[in-house]
Amino acid sequence: MLKITLSLGDKRLAAFESxxxxxxxxxxxxxxxxxxxxxVSGQHAQVRKVLNTYLIExxxxxxxxxxxxxxxxxxxxxxxxRVTIGKHCLQFSICSATKQSAAFxxxxxxxxxxxxxRELLDKNRGE
Numbered sequence: 001m002l003k004i005t006l007s008l009g010d011k012r013l014a015a016f017e018s019x020x021x022x023x024x025x026x027x028x029x030x031x032x033x034x035x036x037x038x039x040v041s042g043q044h045a046q047v048r049k050v051l052n053t054y055l056i057e058x059x060x061x062x063x064x065x066x067x068x069x070x071x072x073x074x075x076x077x078x079x080x081x082r083v084t085i086g087k088h089c090l091q092f093s094i095c096s097a098t099k100q101s102a103a104f105x106x107x108x109x110x111x112x113x114x115x116x117x118r119e120l121l122d123k124n125r126g127e
Contacts (some may be wrong), residue, residue: 001017001018001019001094001095002017002018002019002023002047002049002054002092002093002094002095003015003016003017003092003093003094003095004016004017004018004023004033004090004091004092004093005090005091005093006033006035006088006089006090007088007089007090007091008087008088008089009087013088014033016032016033018032019049020032020049021048021049022046022047022048022049023046023047023048024043024045024046025044025045025046025047025085025090026040026041026042026043026044026045026059026061027040027041027042027044028042028043031043031044033090035085035086035088037086037087037088039063039086039087040061040063040085040086040088041059041060041061041062041063043059044058044059044061044065044085045057045058045059045061045065045083045085046059047077053076053077054076054077054092054094055074055075055076055077056072056074056075056077056083057073057074057075058072058073058074061085063085063086065083065084065085066083066084066085067081067082067083067084068081068082069082069084077092077094078092078094079092079093079094080092080093
């Protein structure tokens with residue numbers, strides 16, 4: 001899950017949560033995240049989920065898209081990245097459930113703590 005906080009200066013304007021494969025950002029009302037400001041292009045940027053990562057791409061906007069103060073065309077978002085579009089900031093938070101699912105491997109055997117394993121074996125022998 002992706003959490004996005006939209007702010008202007010120190011003022012928090014909105015918060016969004018999404019599991020969508022694509023999130024559009026821009027000034028037009030058809031966007032998932034609408035930023036009502038003339039410095040923002042109608043279709044400014046797009047976030048796409050690819051496997052367990054999120055990519056943000058500038059869609060040829062007039063004023064550009066910046067991640068952590070560096071202009072980008074396409075960028076893999078990391079937890080805590082700050083995207084600047086016009087004078088607005090979007091703070092991205094990649095929820096831990098997404099991180100955990102990427103690290104989970106169902107083919108690996110879980111290793112038990114030896115003391116706990118002995119307790120379980122002793123309990124089963126006693127039954």
